[in-house]
Amino acid sequence: MNKKDIGLLILIVVVGAVVATINPRFLLPINLANTSNLIGLFGILSIGQAFVIITGGIELSVGSLIALLGVLFIDLIANHGMAWPLAFILILVLGGLVGLAHGWLITRLKLQPFVVTLCGLLIYRGIARFYTADGTAGFAFGQNFPTLEFLTAGRTYGIPNSFIALLIIMGVTWVVLHRSVFGRYLYAIGKNEEAARYSGIRTGRMVMAAYVICGVLTALSAIYFAMYTRSISPASHGNFYELYAIAAAVLGGFSLRGGEGSIVGVILGTILLQELQNLVNLLGIPSSLNFAVMGGVILIGVLVDQQWDVFRAKRRLNKAAHSAPSN
Amino acid sequence: MTGNGFTATGGVNRAESMPGTIDTSSDARHQAAFLSLHDVRKTYPGVVALDGFSIEIRPGEVIGLVGENGAGKSTLMKILGGVAAPDSGTIRIDGVDHERLTVEHSLEAGIAFVHQELNLFENLDVAANIFLGREPLRGGPLKLVDRAKLREMVLPLLKRVGANFTADTPVSELSLAQQQMVEIAKALSIKARLVILDEPTSSLPLAETEKLLGVIKGLKAEGISVIFISHRLHEVESVADRVIVLRDGMLAGTLATDAINHDQMVKLMIGRALKARTNTSEREAGAVALSAKGIRTAAYPHRIVDLDVLHGEILGLAGLVGSGRTEFARVVFGIDRSLGGELYLDGKHVLLSSSADAVANGIFLVPEDRKLAGILLDFAIAQNISLPNLSAHSANLIISAASENATAEAQKSNLGIKAPSVKTRVGTLSGGNQQKVVLAKWLAMKPRIMIFDEPTRGIDIGAKAEIYRLMQALADTGVAVLMISSDMEEVIGVSDRVAVMHEGQISGILAKDQLDQENVLLLAVGKSAR
Numbered sequence: 001m002n003k004k005d006i007g008l009l010i011l012i013v014v015v016g017a018v019v020a021t022i023n024p025r026f027l028l029p030i031n032l033a034n035t036s037n038l039i040g041l042f043g044i045l046s047i048g049q050a051f052v053i054i055t056g057g058i059e060l061s062v063g064s065l066i067a068l069l070g071v072l073f074i075d076l077i078a079n080h081g082m083a084w085p086l087a088f089i090l091i092l093v094l095g096g097l098v099g100l101a102h103g104w105l106i107t108r109l110k111l112q113p114f115v116v117t118l119c120g121l122l123i124y125r126g127i128a129r130f131y132t133a134d135g136t137a138g139f140a141f142g143q144n145f146p147t148l149e150f151l152t153a154g155r156t157y158g159i160p161n162s163f164i165a166l167l168i169i170m171g172v173t174w175v176v177l178h179r180s181v182f183g184r185y186l187y188a189i190g191k192n193e194e195a196a197r198y199s200g201i202r203t204g205r206m207v208m209a210a211y212v213i214c215g216v217l218t219a220l221s222a223i224y225f226a227m228y229t230r231s232i233s234p235a236s237h238g239n240f241y242e243l244y245a246i247a248a249a250v251l252g253g254f255s256l257r258g259g260e261g262s263i264v265g266v267i268l269g270t271i272l273l274q275e276l277q278n279l280v281n282l283l284g285i286p287s288s289l290n291f292a293v294m295g296g297v298i299l300i301g302v303l304v305d306q307q308w309d310v311f312r313a314k315r316r317l318n319k320a321a322h323s324a325p326s327n
Numbered sequence: 328m329t330g331n332g333f334t335a336t337g338g339v340n341r342a343e344s345m346p347g348t349i350d351t352s353s354d355a356r357h358q359a360a361f362l363s364l365h366d367v368r369k370t371y372p373g374v375v376a377l378d379g380f381s382i383e384i385r386p387g388e389v390i391g392l393v394g395e396n397g398a399g400k401s402t403l404m405k406i407l408g409g410v411a412a413p414d415s416g417t418i419r420i421d422g423v424d425h426e427r428l429t430v431e432h433s434l435e436a437g438i439a440f441v442h443q444e445l446n447l448f449e450n451l452d453v454a455a456n457i458f459l460g461r462e463p464l465r466g467g468p469l470k471l472v473d474r475a476k477l478r479e480m481v482l483p484l485l486k487r488v489g490a491n492f493t494a495d496t497p498v499s500e501l502s503l504a505q506q507q508m509v510e511i512a513k514a515l516s517i518k519a520r521l522v523i524l525d526e527p528t529s530s531l532p533l534a535e536t537e538k539l540l541g542v543i544k545g546l547k548a549e550g551i552s553v554i555f556i557s558h559r560l561h562e563v564e565s566v567a568d569r570v571i572v573l574r575d576g577m578l579a580g581t582l583a584t585d586a587i588n589h590d591q592m593v594k595l596m597i598g599r600a601l602k603a604r605t606n607t608s609e610r611e612a613g614a615v616a617l618s619a620k621g622i623r624t625a626a627y628p629h630r631i632v633d634l635d636v637l638h639g640e641i642l643g644l645a646g647l648v649g650s651g652r653t654e655f656a657r658v659v660f661g662i663d664r665s666l667g668g669e670l671y672l673d674g675k676h677v678l679l680s681s682s683a684d685a686v687a688n689g690i691f692l693v694p695e696d697r698k699l700a701g702i703l704l705d706f707a708i709a710q711n712i713s714l715p716n717l718s719a720h721s722a723n724l725i726i727s728a729a730s731e732n733a734t735a736e737a738q739k740s741n742l743g744i745k746a747p748s749v750k751t752r753v754g755t756l757s758g759g760n761q762q763k764v765v766l767a768k769w770l771a772m773k774p775r776i777m778i779f780d781e782p783t784r785g786i787d788i789g790a791k792a793e794i795y796r797l798m799q800a801l802a803d804t805g806v807a808v809l810m811i812s813s814d815m816e817e818v819i820g821v822s823d824r825v826a827v828m829h830e831g832q833i834s835g836i837l838a839k840d841q842l843d844q845e846n847v848l849l850l851a852v853g854k855s856a857r
Contacts, residue, residue, distance in 0.1 A: 181717040191703050198700040199715040200686030
């Protein structure tokens, strides 16, 4: 954990303490469990986004993909009788393929990530709505998948399994990003793609892999979201989720220019965002203000962070100026 | 071939314009200089860029300015443009002395530049480019651009430069020479009295060059002075009234009309006696390590490069900036695809489709632009050094920081990298130490072929000497070293053999006993060696 992460953690605790004092229901087990379930769902897709942002890219199609893959998953197991483990794997593969396609367009055909994934956002939403003829995808009355439901929406010792899934993914991706060769390559590419290339790194393949990871994690969260809501209206399901993920990464200290940020950071960012949502509900703030609160807090966070850097740079300069004559 | 043909045309041109030339230049000689530099000195850390340089510029005079890379031409330009302040000396404009010029001063004095890299906005049309930021406006609160008036103002300018395009033509549709005409028209629009053209013809085809030289003559006829900087000596010969030769920041000589010829210029450019060769090694070069056959690059798609680099030699690759050396190196390192031709490594044909392939084959490159391509400024020294070789510093794809640090420590003491620790960010190091980190990255692996592109640019003398020592040590162990350099002293002092490139192909290879400055320079401008 670096200083930024600790600062963010303190902010989370302080906001939590204030909300808890005003409305003690914040600390009720049921509220904590609900919030941590949401942290789990959004955390998984935010980690996927983090991989892409590290390379200096962006993935805007996340929300639409969650709708499309969710609709497909429910349709496969509810209407086509496919065994859920098979459907589960199929959806993950599909997510990976979408990521591969995006990565290919970006690295081989040199399209801008923003453009490619913006088109994805529109296309997948359109297909999802067409697939269900704009209807709602859901389970028939009495249809049950006990194991699947336990894994996705169930709890272990009161802790939502989605949250546990997030912890596992966090552990794995932490090792991948911060300890593995691949992770080092991603940071190198994000910092200076040209220098990475001149060090003999196959930058195109690495960037493509980042989009594939993002696609797979998005597909996983799509299944979790589908099992959480149990019915999906493809016109609205997953709307703006890509922005939640990007916001979490930015709050967590990622630079959209690439090369900066950590797994711990993006998770702390996700936690803060969900805490704010919860705060809006618990403090009786009109829920229509939900987005405004989020936007305001992110803006303030980024401002403080940036001003802090300016302040430190100034202090360093002053120090250097004072110590110069002695040299 | 091209050179000869062109010299002939140049001669004809000169003959045709001869009467006019003599008239105006004799006029000019009587007229007082409107701009002059006296004893101007400018130093940069570790380099004297200009050393007591003086020049007088009279109206309607075309001055050819020649000199090797690093002779001080760009510094002179910067001082005239008000971008750099001289350390001492005076700049006199219309009888008023200045210690330095500001950009505004320079503009007011009517000094205009046409840089080698054109500064036009390709997305705008000709008229918009010429009057960018000075557009005639219509009245009213919206301050709309008065298009009609703009066109009216642009037309006479285009006529003066003999343009065959209209004011509404998008710049992106113009040829390079036409774009230069736009730049010159822009210079005329600020009522320039002196137009400085920096290497304007370096990327122009023959016919377009002719056109440009015609425009220069037109300017001269209007009484506008021109400084024409070029490595193409025959062009200088055909257009200049006076040639000023810069060498090591000093005036090496001035040639008046009659004395302007190719040999004189080359003689003056070289002049100095070079320091003794630093390469005193007696090693014998071995077998051919790298053989390039018929390589073609995007810079010169119609020229081919054939070159052999031997084991245990330092092969200097000399040539003018833009002669295609870096592009060749990028192909050998797998960064760019070759447009044709083959590479052989120790006699075996290799296909390099990426830098990863090159690295796997032991071909390493120390790039020209350190900060852009050589290092990651935000990474620690150890992380920079291990980057191309992470597989040797990891187990099951997990990086071992201990192994990275050990490698880095070894290289740090081996190369004498001055830094508090191997965990120090490379961005905080000096240029010389940064360059050593780039070297360390490759020395930590087993190089077969090491390519250095301008290895000592922007580096202090101490670090330079160490880098030369390392290059010699590499060659001593049998590594094939290819060193691209524009620093004549370096090329002659360090290399065992020198290949010279001219406009995308090898114009000659000089063995140890033929290795001198004159031969390198002759080959670099496309002539043959003595």
